[in-house]
Amino acid sequence: xxxxxxxxxxxxxxxxxxxxxxxxxxxxxxxxxxxxxxxxxxxxxxxxxxxxxxxxxxxxxxxxxxxxxxxxxxxxxxxxxxxxxxxxxxxxxxxxxxxxxxxxxxxxxxxxxxxxxxxxxxxxxxxxxxxxxxxxxxxxxxxxxxxxxxxxxxxxxxxxxxxxxxxxxxxxxxxxxxxxxxxxxxxxxxxxxxxxxxxxxxxxxxxxxxxxxxxxxxxxxxxxxxxxxxxxxxxxxxxxxxxxxxxxxxxxxxxxxxxxxxxxxxxxxxxxxxxxxxxxxxxxxxxxxxxxxxxxxxxx
Numbered sequence: 001x002x003x004x005x006x007x008x009x010x011x012x013x014x015x016x017x018x019x020x021x022x023x024x025x026x027x028x029x030x031x032x033x034x035x036x037x038x039x040x041x042x043x044x045x046x047x048x049x050x051x052x053x054x055x056x057x058x059x060x061x062x063x064x065x066x067x068x069x070x071x072x073x074x075x076x077x078x079x080x081x082x083x084x085x086x087x088x089x090x091x092x093x094x095x096x097x098x099x100x101x102x103x104x105x106x107x108x109x110x111x112x113x114x115x116x117x118x119x120x121x122x123x124x125x126x127x128x129x130x131x132x133x134x135x136x137x138x139x140x141x142x143x144x145x146x147x148x149x150x151x152x153x154x155x156x157x158x159x160x161x162x163x164x165x166x167x168x169x170x171x172x173x174x175x176x177x178x179x180x181x182x183x184x185x186x187x188x189x190x191x192x193x194x195x196x197x198x199x200x201x202x203x204x205x206x207x208x209x210x211x212x213x214x215x216x217x218x219x220x221x222x223x224x225x226x227x228x229x230x231x232x233x234x235x236x237x238x239x240x241x242x243x244x245x246x247x248x249x250x251x252x253x254x255x256x257x258x259x260x261x262x263x264x265x266x267x268x269x270x271x272x273x274x275x276x277x278x279x280x281x282x283x284x285x286x287x288x289x290x291x292x293x294x295x296x297x298x299x300x
Contacts (some may be wrong), residue, residue, distance in 0.1 A: 118263060120196060120260070121269065122173070123293075124294070126256070128254040138248050146225050155169070157169075175287070175291045176290040179286060180287065182199065182212035182221060183199060190202045190206035190207075200234055201232065217282055235259070279293050
């Protein structure tokens, strides 16, 4: 195993990434071949560690490789195999960590939901939310969430000028999208749909690359500083499978949070969305979120 984060051989248009899996001390190497034409395409796909800068984005690495390629005598030969190298990067960028990288085609199929089986989600009645933050506290207690990060929280919005002012509350959590961008973005398959079709994170496969964090349009993912892994609301499925409701639902004093199966027409959540006008966050994105808001203002 070579030391250092990135070694660039000026005689050849390739470099070796020597990356450490966050929090484990285990190191692995990935050899990637670049051409000038698509070195920029790979920017943003990888995070590396370097001695001089602890969290250097791959964009800088790509720029260095591009400069090397300008003076490389082999660049023309390597451009002939451009298509095959693109497939190589997409399929094997993280090979060698002990977890198989899920193929792109398989990931696409995984996020195309059939609508059969369970469709767990939540209805939040903003008319009943009093902004007490009991849900936030209950979630932190349930999962021992570190200080400074949250799986669920309540956004407080204030409008107007004194004395004509008003305050509104918007509980936020993972939307458990049926077409989740975070699942598509995950390079290792750590972000996935479980047997109940709820978006979950496998800590053993997660490498803390932050791609899912960046992919979530609702900003509901974060890197847990204690685990150095991606984290988010999991709908308390460990409780649900025992016949209990999520911790935040259980503790809500105004009963503003209602949990259930939207595929069950007799469930409370199904009846609520049938009887009331509702909205979801950023519907124009086509992510099909499963958190429905009734009443109030959901403006971001």
